[in-house]
Amino acid sequence: MNNVFVYCEIEGQTVADVSLELLTKGRKLANTLGVQLECICAGSKLDGVEKQVLPFGVDKVHVFDAEGLFPYTSNPHTALVVNLFNEEKPQICLLGATVIGRDLGPRVSSALFSGLTADCTELEIGDFDMNVKNENGEMEKKHYVNQLYQIRPAFGGNIVATIVNPEHRPQMATVREGVMKKEVLDPNYKGEVIRHDVAKYVPETEYVVKVLDRHIEKAKHNLKGAAIVVAGGYGMGSKEGFDMLFDLAKELHAEVGASRAAVDAGFVDHDRQIGQTGVTVRPKVYIACGISGQIQHIAGMQDAGIIISINSDPNAPINTIADYVINGTVEEVVPKLIKYYKKNSK
Amino acid sequence: MSLKIVVLAKQVPDTRNVGPDAMTPEGTVNRAALPAVFNPEDLNALEQALRLKEQFPGSTISVLTMGLPKSAEVIREALYRGADQGYVVTDRPLGGADTLATSYTLSQAIKKIGDYDIILGGRQAIDGDTAQVGPQIAEKLGLTQVTYAEEILSLDPEKKKIVVKRHIDGGVETVEAPLPLVVTVNGSAAPCRPRNAKRLMKYKNATIAAERTPEQAEALAPVLEKKPYLNITQWGAADIDADPAQIGKAGSPTNVKAVQNIVFKAKESRTMTGSDDEIDTLIQELLNEKIIG
Numbered sequence: 001m002n003n004v005f006v007y008c009e010i011e012g013q014t015v016a017d018v019s020l021e022l023l024t025k026g027r028k029l030a031n032t033l034g035v036q037l038e039c040i041c042a043g044s045k046l047d048g049v050e051k052q053v054l055p056f057g058v059d060k061v062h063v064f065d066a067e068g069l070f071p072y073t074s075n076p077h078t079a080l081v082v083n084l085f086n087e088e089k090p091q092i093c094l095l096g097a098t099v100i101g102r103d104l105g106p107r108v109s110s111a112l113f114s115g116l117t118a119d120c121t122e123l124e125i126g127d128f129d130m131n132v133k134n135e136n137g138e139m140e141k142k143h144y145v146n147q148l149y150q151i152r153p154a155f156g157g158n159i160v161a162t163i164v165n166p167e168h169r170p171q172m173a174t175v176r177e178g179v180m181k182k183e184v185l186d187p188n189y190k191g192e193v194i195r196h197d198v199a200k201y202v203p204e205t206e207y208v209v210k211v212l213d214r215h216i217e218k219a220k221h222n223l224k225g226a227a228i229v230v231a232g233g234y235g236m237g238s239k240e241g242f243d244m245l246f247d248l249a250k251e252l253h254a255e256v257g258a259s260r261a262a263v264d265a266g267f268v269d270h271d272r273q274i275g276q277t278g279v280t281v282r283p284k285v286y287i288a289c290g291i292s293g294q295i296q297h298i299a300g301m302q303d304a305g306i307i308i309s310i311n312s313d314p315n316a317p318i319n320t321i322a323d324y325v326i327n328g329t330v331e332e333v334v335p336k337l338i339k340y341y342k343k344n345s346k
Numbered sequence: 347m348s349l350k351i352v353v354l355a356k357q358v359p360d361t362r363n364v365g366p367d368a369m370t371p372e373g374t375v376n377r378a379a380l381p382a383v384f385n386p387e388d389l390n391a392l393e394q395a396l397r398l399k400e401q402f403p404g405s406t407i408s409v410l411t412m413g414l415p416k417s418a419e420v421i422r423e424a425l426y427r428g429a430d431q432g433y434v435v436t437d438r439p440l441g442g443a444d445t446l447a448t449s450y451t452l453s454q455a456i457k458k459i460g461d462y463d464i465i466l467g468g469r470q471a472i473d474g475d476t477a478q479v480g481p482q483i484a485e486k487l488g489l490t491q492v493t494y495a496e497e498i499l500s501l502d503p504e505k506k507k508i509v510v511k512r513h514i515d516g517g518v519e520t521v522e523a524p525l526p527l528v529v530t531v532n533g534s535a536a537p538c539r540p541r542n543a544k545r546l547m548k549y550k551n552a553t554i555a556a557e558r559t560p561e562q563a564e565a566l567a568p569v570l571e572k573k574p575y576l577n578i579t580q581w582g583a584a585d586i587d588a589d590p591a592q593i594g595k596a597g598s599p600t601n602v603k604a605v606q607n608i609v610f611k612a613k614e615s616r617t618m619t620g621s622d623d624e625i626d627t628l629i630q631e632l633l634n635e636k637i638i639g
């Protein structure tokens with residue numbers, strides 16, 4: 001009861017990295033709260049799946065193994081999570097901010113009337129005071145201990161909001177892949193494994209959506225793991241502007257990333273978006289070209305080793321966190337980077 | 347066979363164009379200085395609705411929004427592009443809603459609209475990127491959902507089935523789902539067709555009650571008898587039988603504890619102009635220090 005839960009996403013038989021990252025975070029939160037860490041593994045043919053999750057310090061693995069649970073569809077997974085939570089009454093539930101997590105999380109939160117915060121960049125435990133009405137209808141200050149602080153950039157400038165859900169459980173949050181760090185706690189960690197009778201949690205009538213066809217392609221790029229990232233923003237001006245960045249990236253063996261403004265403008269594919277609602281990167285070198293550096297973007301690249309900013313505006317916010325600031329236009333500077341890299345790397 | 351289609355639309359501040367004029371000296375955004383726009387992915391959803399209407403003549407598209415009275419702008423825009431009618435849910439007590447209170451309110455309005463075969467909306471709104479409202483509405487109405495839709499491939503009104511191509515992490519899948527349901531549409535789906543000039547003329551003076559001055563309301567009354575379409579339906583919390591405990595701030599489990607201004611820790615940096623010499627030296631340094639290979 002009152003434990004920390006992580007919903008583990010499973011592709012075939014493999015638990016997703018984002019779920020393992022959340023187990024690592026969940027373990028720390030559970031330690032702070034003095035409770036246990038539990039997780040849900042739902043899919044089909046999941047024999048031995050616990051071996052993938054126990055090393056992250058899971059005390060209890062709930063396995064739901066049945067034919068219709070893979071590929072994921074909304075209703076059966078919602079049913080099993082909601083019914084399990086009605087029994088277990090967790091205080092916290094973490095999910096990946098993936099297509100699946102963003103499909104499942106809101107459905108579960110609606111069914112349980114619990115708050116859900118999307119795309120958190122930090123999770124902490126702390127106290128909270130709020131004025132609430134007492135029995136006599138008077139306002140009274142109420143002190144809530146050990147609340148989950150769900151921290152995320154907010155729209156409206158360089159501001160970060162801390163969200164709490166004092167009156168409702170579980171406190172639910174989604175987090176993007178790569179935001180939290182994945183760390184094995186103990187390869188031999190001992191936890192309990194419970195194989196549930198799926199039919200008890202998921203009525204037959206929930207299997208309403210049929211997956212007719214499914215293609216998973218190999219990722220076209222390795223932005224997440226790249227040692228050098230060349231990122232372009234709205235200041236690149238066009239798709240053609242981005243060609244220049246692909247050229248530079250090719251020379252440097254780098255990957256190309258982008259701001260949301262560049263993605264929205266259609267300069268480059270959405271899967272290259274870096275930031276709070278995109279990919280989080282931690283490269284050795286980050287070259288920001290025509291990016292102003294709004295908080296949502298910075299959230300996805302602030303741990304880069306060396307940051308080089310090329311911007312025509314000397315006061316662009318990103319310049320404050322850059323190691324090298326080049327005041328100039330991308331049209332002028334990027335070709336020079338290519339030229340002098342070619343010259344000097346020979 | 348005709349369909350009853352509901353499209354969810356939101357008016358959002360244009361977060362993509364936060365120009366210098368919208369920035370205050372403290373580095374925060376003056377929302378009022380931002381243009382309000384039709385949430386982009388809701389337009390993708392409207393296009394899917396319009397395609398269904400073409401395929402199944404006699405279908406009707408109702409557009410539903412919740413917001414300030416001025417959010418009637420998105421209804422007009424949808425009417426210009428081919429929607430049949432609109433509903434604006436606007437009321438003081440609805441303010442301060444998080445996604446759960448919003449989806450409750452919208453689901454109550456959908457119940458009031460009544461008959462529907464499919465509810466379409468954008469995957470997410472650009473002022474929050476949460477993607478929560480669609481699935482929450484589906485849950486509240488007891489419907490299934492298909493999120494991240496790229497295209498409705500087919501719909502069989504007799505068998506009450508729809509086939510949708512949707513985006514998943516690292517790929518695509520095709521699913522078959524029963525009607526009625528909620529479908530949320532991705533920005534990568536077909537863009538929305540432009541306004542139709544005739545429809546623009548027809549609907550440009552359509553308003554909700556809250557947008558009219560008493561004089562305008564008086565002048566409009568006789569006109570509405572002949573042109574009822576100039577009245578866009580406006581509902582308050584009571585009209586949709588909303589439980590006061592589930593709307594606005596009261597119906598929102600999430601609370602903002604604090605909002606903090608972030609001051610970036612300034613690094614010691616080197617500033618240069620981008621002359622040939624400077625770039626040449628920079629590259630040499632980065633190579634010598636093995637920062638780049």
Ligand SMILES: Cc1cc2nc3c(=O)[nH]c(=O)nc-3n(C[C@H](O)[C@H](O)[C@H](O)COP(=O)(O)OP(=O)(O)OC[C@H]3O[C@@H](n4cnc5c(N)ncnc54)[C@H](O)[C@@H]3O)c2cc1C
Binds near residue numbers: 233361
């Ligand atoms: C809910 C939400 C989630 C978001 N998530 C993300 C996210 O994950 N990632 C993200 O990036 N953003 C995100 N954003 C958007 C973010 O707030 C900013 O709008 C966006 O990062 C700005 O992109 P930009 O810096 O490319 O564009 P702009 O802010 O328009 O900046 C363009 C920059 O280019 C410079 N420039 C112009 N011309 C030239 C030239 N010729 N040469 C050199 N420099 C030039 C300008 O001086 C300026 O600094 C989100 C916003 C919201 C509301």
